[in-house]
Amino acid sequence: MLAHNDKFEVLGTDNAPGQEVRRAAGNINGLMRGDKLVGRPVDFSHGDVDAFTPTPGAFERFCEAVEAGGRQAYTEYRGSEDIRGELAKRLAAFTGAPVGAEQGTIITPGTQGALFLAVAALVDHGDKVAIVQPDYFANRKLVQFFGGQILPVRLDYLSGSTDAGLDLAQLRAAFEAGAKVFLFANPNNPTGAVYSAREIEAVAELTRAFDVTIIADQLYSRLLYRGESYTHIRAQDIPEERVVTIMGPSKTESLSGYRLGFAFGSRAVIERMEKLQAIVSLRAAGYNQAVLRTWFSEPAGWIEERIRLHQGIRDDLLDIFHAGGLRTRTPRAGSYLFPTLPPLAVNPQDFVGLLRHQASVIVTPGSEFGPHPDSIRLNFSQDHAATVAAGRRIVDMVERYSK
Amino acid sequence: MLAHNDKFEVLGTDNAPGQEVRRAAGNINGLMRGDKLVGRPVDFSHGDVDAFTPTPGAFERFCEAVEAGGRQAYTEYRGSEDIRGELAKRLAAFTGAPVGAEQGTIITPGTQGALFLAVAALVDHGDKVAIVQPDYFANRKLVQFFGGQILPVRLDYLSGSTDAGLDLAQLRAAFEAGAKVFLFANPNNPTGAVYSAREIEAVAELTRAFDVTIIADQLYSRLLYRGESYTHIRAQDIPEERVVTIMGPSKTESLSGYRLGFAFGSRAVIERMEKLQAIVSLRAAGYNQAVLRTWFSEPAGWIEERIRLHQGIRDDLLDIFHAGGLRTRTPRAGSYLFPTLPPLAVNPQDFVGLLRHQASVIVTPGSEFGPHPDSIRLNFSQDHAATVAAGRRIVDMVERYSK
Numbered sequence: 001m002l003a004h005n006d007k008f009e010v011l012g013t014d015n016a017p018g019q020e021v022r023r024a025a026g027n028i029n030g031l032m033r034g035d036k037l038v039g040r041p042v043d044f045s046h047g048d049v050d051a052f053t054p055t056p057g058a059f060e061r062f063c064e065a066v067e068a069g070g071r072q073a074y075t076e077y078r079g080s081e082d083i084r085g086e087l088a089k090r091l092a093a094f095t096g097a098p099v100g101a102e103q104g105t106i107i108t109p110g111t112q113g114a115l116f117l118a119v120a121a122l123v124d125h126g127d128k129v130a131i132v133q134p135d136y137f138a139n140r141k142l143v144q145f146f147g148g149q150i151l152p153v154r155l156d157y158l159s160g161s162t163d164a165g166l167d168l169a170q171l172r173a174a175f176e177a178g179a180k181v182f183l184f185a186n187p188n189n190p191t192g193a194v195y196s197a198r199e200i201e202a203v204a205e206l207t208r209a210f211d212v213t214i215i216a217d218q219l220y221s222r223l224l225y226r227g228e229s230y231t232h233i234r235a236q237d238i239p240e241e242r243v244v245t246i247m248g249p250s251k252t253e254s255l256s257g258y259r260l261g262f263a264f265g266s267r268a269v270i271e272r273m274e275k276l277q278a279i280v281s282l283r284a285a286g287y288n289q290a291v292l293r294t295w296f297s298e299p300a301g302w303i304e305e306r307i308r309l310h311q312g313i314r315d316d317l318l319d320i321f322h323a324g325g326l327r328t329r330t331p332r333a334g335s336y337l338f339p340t341l342p343p344l345a346v347n348p349q350d351f352v353g354l355l356r357h358q359a360s361v362i363v364t365p366g367s368e369f370g371p372h373p374d375s376i377r378l379n380f381s382q383d384h385a386a387t388v389a390a391g392r393r394i395v396d397m398v399e400r401y402s403k
Numbered sequence: 404m405l406a407h408n409d410k411f412e413v414l415g416t417d418n419a420p421g422q423e424v425r426r427a428a429g430n431i432n433g434l435m436r437g438d439k440l441v442g443r444p445v446d447f448s449h450g451d452v453d454a455f456t457p458t459p460g461a462f463e464r465f466c467e468a469v470e471a472g473g474r475q476a477y478t479e480y481r482g483s484e485d486i487r488g489e490l491a492k493r494l495a496a497f498t499g500a501p502v503g504a505e506q507g508t509i510i511t512p513g514t515q516g517a518l519f520l521a522v523a524a525l526v527d528h529g530d531k532v533a534i535v536q537p538d539y540f541a542n543r544k545l546v547q548f549f550g551g552q553i554l555p556v557r558l559d560y561l562s563g564s565t566d567a568g569l570d571l572a573q574l575r576a577a578f579e580a581g582a583k584v585f586l587f588a589n590p591n592n593p594t595g596a597v598y599s600a601r602e603i604e605a606v607a608e609l610t611r612a613f614d615v616t617i618i619a620d621q622l623y624s625r626l627l628y629r630g631e632s633y634t635h636i637r638a639q640d641i642p643e644e645r646v647v648t649i650m651g652p653s654k655t656e657s658l659s660g661y662r663l664g665f666a667f668g669s670r671a672v673i674e675r676m677e678k679l680q681a682i683v684s685l686r687a688a689g690y691n692q693a694v695l696r697t698w699f700s701e702p703a704g705w706i707e708e709r710i711r712l713h714q715g716i717r718d719d720l721l722d723i724f725h726a727g728g729l730r731t732r733t734p735r736a737g738s739y740l741f742p743t744l745p746p747l748a749v750n751p752q753d754f755v756g757l758l759r760h761q762a763s764v765i766v767t768p769g770s771e772f773g774p775h776p777d778s779i780r781l782n783f784s785q786d787h788a789a790t791v792a793a794g795r796r797i798v799d800m801v802e803r804y805s806k
Contacts, residue, residue: 007527008679012678013480049477050473066465072660073452074449109512112682112683112684116684138682256476256477257476257690258690259688259691272414275411275414276411279518281516288691
């Protein structure tokens with residue numbers, strides 16, 4: 001009955017963030033060195049919305065939408081026109097380039113929904129797509145699901161320069177080899193690297209030269225640390241139709257329970273995304289859409305305080321990892337850390353299992369993000385004290401299992 | 404840049420329900436016969452959740468989920484385990500066959516989400532799929548999007564027998580021709596026909612004989628009119644792995660603003676659906692999932708009263724259409740009517756435009772549901788008095804534009 005197994009083979013979710021509940025402990029006991037490390041469990045696979053709570057007013061906007069009734073329950077497939085109008089203005093201001101409210105915007109079920117629709121709109125069997133390694137794990141899966149071919153582009157994220165470390169020669173080679181789409185997250189997920197102005201300008205130049213379309217996942221671009229700068233690719237000298245930008249309030253704003261994303265830019269791509277959304281899920285949940293009214297409209301100082309608190313956690317974790325000998329890129333934005341593990345006496349997959357079983361720490365294996373089995377990803381949008389303690393347990397575990 | 408146009412060509416949404424806002428009036432004025440027909444506008448393209456309001460307690464369950472925080476925001480991709488457990492018991496009781504809570508259920512963003520995932524799980528390039536004509540408009544689009552080939556099966560819905568009118572010989576021929584999947588809505592959308600026990604048993608027998616997998620869209624199976632009976636295909640003598648059943652609380656229960664659907668049955672299909680959901684939208688919005696706690700658990704008498712009220716509207720509209728000479732199948736369930744228009748002096752597309760422009764009545768063109776250009780579909784889950792008045796305006800319009 002179930003044909004086309006390959007298509008679903010690449011969609012393994014067992015190691016995906018949030019799916020840990022489905023994993024059995026297996027024979028992990030036989031590998032254990034020493035006793036359990038006691039401490040408050042921390043699930044670094046995603047942010048803790050109980051530690052960093054949703055934007056003030058989000059729930060109230062939802063309640064108003066329920067009160068408004070049918071008008072808000074049944075929006076256009078691309079989402080409520082007036083909400084998209086508000087967001088278009090705010091995102092134009094944030095990114096530094098105009099956003100066409102009516103034709104150039106779509107509200108989706110999460111940024112994941114936007115990514116899925118954008119890739120579907122642009123990638124079909126045999127199409128070549130340039131993908132950064134490492135980068136958000138679903139990027140590869142999406143391209144493969146639609147039969148596209150991945151041309152990997154290396155990110156030398158540990159080089160420590162002011163650049164993110166994108167291998168521009170490899171990107172050019174991918175375009176020369178026929179890649180028609182470049183899909184990348186900026187800030188990078190899992191490393192927190194932010195592409196420099198120089199790098200983004202170079203990407204823009206290559207995009208123009210090779211007539212490529214860009215899908216820019218900017219999910220974490222608001223959570224930018226003190227003193228860092230961010231360059232929006234859509235504000236570069238590229239035809240508007242060549243860029244679709246994806247953002248959403250699930251991370252920095254902790255609104256993930258509402259499943260909201262937003263894509264803007266290329267009208268042709270957005271039009272296809274809406275056509276597809278009509279058969280994928282019709283629309284982002286109508287009442288939930290109203291929560292976006294709070295987005296980029298938070299109380300004064302709220303976002304700054306959130307950034308300050310995350311920076312504090314980042315700095316403490318970096319200190320712990322560096323002291324423990326774990327090479328780690330300093331994230332310039334976002335709430336991910338991607339430390340490299342030293343050579344271990346157990347395989348990386350088992351080490352991740354041991355972290356969970358023995359140290360009450362859940363992390364995402366680096367292999368989810370490309371050929372990076374010796375790394376682990378942490379989303380440190382968590383309770384500060386619990387995170388520091390869990391970071392120490394990770395270092396302790398690395399020492400116990402080092403070769 | 405935008406290749407593979409064909410794929411999106413079939414996904415036209417301009418005439419889809421809910422998209423009327425995007426349609427321009429065009430040159431409709433030039434076609435108008437007589438003055439405008441005054442009356443309260445009625446949008447029959449979808450139910451009016453202000454006339455029939457959401458299930459009592461739905462909003463409260465949502466609020467509790469927000470209060471619960473991260474635990475409810477980040478569920479498994481297939482949805483909260485305890486909510487799926489509750490639903491498995493209720494759906495087993497409703498359908499008369501066991502539901503495997505852990506492996507055999509998935510919560511999706513609306514029934515549309517479930518349909519998309521189920522078709523994706525079962526249909527790939529070149530696969531043949533038996534599709535009823537008429538049937539829910541997205542069925543064809545979904546199969547075509549995944550490169551499947553449609554083998555149409557006629558529904559003789561105007562025959563007036565106790566059967567829905569499925570052409571079983573055509574269904575057998577489709578299976579003989581290699582159809583591996585049979586996708587159908589029961590009750591039928593747009594006609595409200597319910598397949599008889601005899602028909603469902605015959606479908607089950609063919610399914611067994613040809614080793615076909617069934618996707619049964621039972622979205623409207625709860626809104627069953629007085630004295631009617633319903634036969635669940637999953638309770639027939641078919642291997643459990645051969646049937647996936649799709650339902651949701653968007654229609655009868657007016658919970659469409661929360662975007663919730665539920666699929667249950669074949670474990671292998673559900674597993675694929677979850678893998679795909681992980682890259683399509685991660686999960687149905689976490690907080691929203693809790694609203695399903697009200698489903699099949701409504702206050703005593705609530706659903707019966709809702710059915711009674713819909714039956715009253717149905718009967719009044721049928722009287723009006725029959726008096727006006729519009730052939731219409733009497734729906735045995737659901738809130739759709741699919742009257743046939745007599746020969747008109749304008750083309751059907753323009754007539755639908757005139758209904759909107761001149762009579763403040765929005766309907767869905769029959770062409771959305773297959774080769775049925777001379778029909779229109781109405782969702783009569785609306786204010787009773789406004790619906791009766793709008794029904795009279797439709798008859799008036801038909802008379803004005805008759806050949």
